[in-house]
């Protein structure tokens with residue numbers, strides 16, 4: 820499949836919002852939960868869009884500032900990776916990573932390509948020393964992807980979430996960047 824990767828700007832925020840909501844209504848590979856939301860969660864598209872616009876237009880390396888890259892197929896946003904600075908000034912040397920590929924576009928190299936793009940950008944930023952993420956313990960595909968890229972497991976929060984009565988353990992992972 821032909822796809823391209825581009826950095827998402829404020830002008831792309833509506834298409835990005837639509838992609839994220841589509842993706843968050845889907846389950847992960849193997850029918851597992853991959854987000855802390857039931858598939859019938861009611862999303863407020865306007866509220867979601869507002870948060871994205873604020874985050875993309877924040878001052879670089881300030882609390883909650885985001886960088887987002889999207890994978891594009893025939894003009895449609897089908898996957899994303901985002902890096903978001905911590906929520907307070909004392910945490911802006913760390914960014915939190917999130918990634919998601921829409922169901923029909925998975926297992927074709929898009930996730931790995933998006934991770935490579937985001938990490939190659941992050942490794943050049945002297946302001947950022949760490950990248951953090953959380954992944955559900957049962958999400959073996961994502962955990963393998965992250966550990967293959969150098970993320971180290973920091974610990975597991977048992978019964979961290981309950982989605983539709985399913986108890987989910989959450990694994991914390993961190994990548995130390997060479998700028999430290």
Ligand SMILES: CC(C)(COP(=O)(O)OP(=O)(O)OC[C@H]1O[C@@H](n2cnc3c(N)ncnc32)[C@H](O)[C@@H]1OP(=O)(O)O)[C@@H](O)C(=O)NCCC(=O)NCCS
Pocket residue numbers: 846847848853918919920921924925926927928929930931932953954955958960961964967
């Ligand atoms: C996990 C996810 C980001 C991976 O992206 P992807 O585009 O599907 O994966 P890629 O094709 O780039 O492959 C990346 C790795 O995952 C492995 N993988 C992909 N699909 C797989 C499958 N169906 N079964 C087993 N391994 C698989 C690949 O083998 C590859 O590993 P390798 O480099 O050792 O060969 C994507 O499937 C996804 O969005 N899943 C649902 C949401 C999710 O889990 N997000 C992460 C939450 S923390």
